[in-house]
Amino acid sequence: MQLLKVHGSQNQFFILDQTKLQNQLTDEELVVLAKKITSPTTGILNGSDGVLVVNNSKQPNALGQMRVINADGSEASMCGNGLRTVARYLSEKYNQDEFEVETLNANLHVSKQADLAKGVPSFAVEISPVKFDQKDIPFANLGHQRIIDQFIPELYPGLKFTSIAVPNPHLISFVNHEVVTSDILGAIGKALNSDNPYYYDGVNVNLAQIIDKNRLFVRTFERGVGFTNACGTGMSATSLALCLTHPEMGELGTPIEVYNPGGMVKVTVHYDHQQYWMDLIGNATFTDKIEIDESDLHNLDFSKIKVESTGEQNNYEKFVSELPNYNNL
Numbered sequence: 001m002q003l004l005k006v007h008g009s010q011n012q013f014f015i016l017d018q019t020k021l022q023n024q025l026t027d028e029e030l031v032v033l034a035k036k037i038t039s040p041t042t043g044i045l046n047g048s049d050g051v052l053v054v055n056n057s058k059q060p061n062a063l064g065q066m067r068v069i070n071a072d073g074s075e076a077s078m079c080g081n082g083l084r085t086v087a088r089y090l091s092e093k094y095n096q097d098e099f100e101v102e103t104l105n106a107n108l109h110v111s112k113q114a115d116l117a118k119g120v121p122s123f124a125v126e127i128s129p130v131k132f133d134q135k136d137i138p139f140a141n142l143g144h145q146r147i148i149d150q151f152i153p154e155l156y157p158g159l160k161f162t163s164i165a166v167p168n169p170h171l172i173s174f175v176n177h178e179v180v181t182s183d184i185l186g187a188i189g190k191a192l193n194s195d196n197p198y199y200y201d202g203v204n205v206n207l208a209q210i211i212d213k214n215r216l217f218v219r220t221f222e223r224g225v226g227f228t229n230a231c232g233t234g235m236s237a238t239s240l241a242l243c244l245t246h247p248e249m250g251e252l253g254t255p256i257e258v259y260n261p262g263g264m265v266k267v268t269v270h271y272d273h274q275q276y277w278m279d280l281i282g283n284a285t286f287t288d289k290i291e292i293d294e295s296d297l298h299n300l301d302f303s304k305i306k307v308e309s310t311g312e313q314n315n316y317e318k319f320v321s322e323l324p325n326y327n328n329l
């Protein structure tokens, strides 16, 4: 059995293709596997942010199904960076360049794109459905049905927030460089992802600096994970928030470059039939192939694994070294 270690903008995952197993892992086994394999101490290759589970899809138009298990064992409805890597995996498995992938709430369109740089494969993935209402995100006790560019001192004094489900839940604030690189992200992220009266299911928290027209730098504290190098749905939700709250800086229908601590993606925000949706384009990098016996996978025994590097990480690092650096953390 082969696992893959992959990343999109250094948002790290293991891909587990359940269709290759004689006996598929149960949901309970997936939870304990995710908790162990993603940990920097008990996991493989310094862990990851989550596990992407590939299954056959029963939907007629989808080439496969992706489930997203966060590092803490919770299941997310979507993962934008992860979907790019699953899109590449299915594209190579079935030799198709454009298709749909079933996710928890929707079948999403994906397509192979030109390499971002030499040896840096790239995919575009649809981010939708987009929702704004309290019940769809969800949040409570904030005195709003929708949160779009509102000061909410209960969440953090002096910052304006926007909250969007894509369909996993996001909270976004546009801030200056000092704030984006400060420990405020951790303070808000930890408060809203532990027992709290506002985001009672947790929320992905994104702080964004507007660098220029159609150019952002975004840091994310992820629900079920913590600090991450990048969050694809977060950067997509933040690009939509930019178009809504700062239309002079973010244009619908035009690629927005979103820099993050792990690299850069491009997000195009669309508005059709009274619905928003986004295209997220970025790398889909496979760093390592991991051979593990199926029985060892069930028993969570990583002691006999064989790891083979793909060599793609060097290409990715060269690509990142040529990007402008807005990080300065």
Ligand SMILES: N[C@@H](CCC[C@H](N)C(=O)O)C(=O)O
Pocket (backbone or CB within 6 Å): 011, 049, 068, 070, 075, 076, 077, 078, 079, 080, 081, 082, 168, 169, 204, 222, 223, 224, 225, 228, 230, 231, 232, 233, 234
């Ligand atoms: N990293 C992801 C989002 C993963 C899910 C998130 N932790 C949640 O629980 O909503 C991305 O790239 O979108």
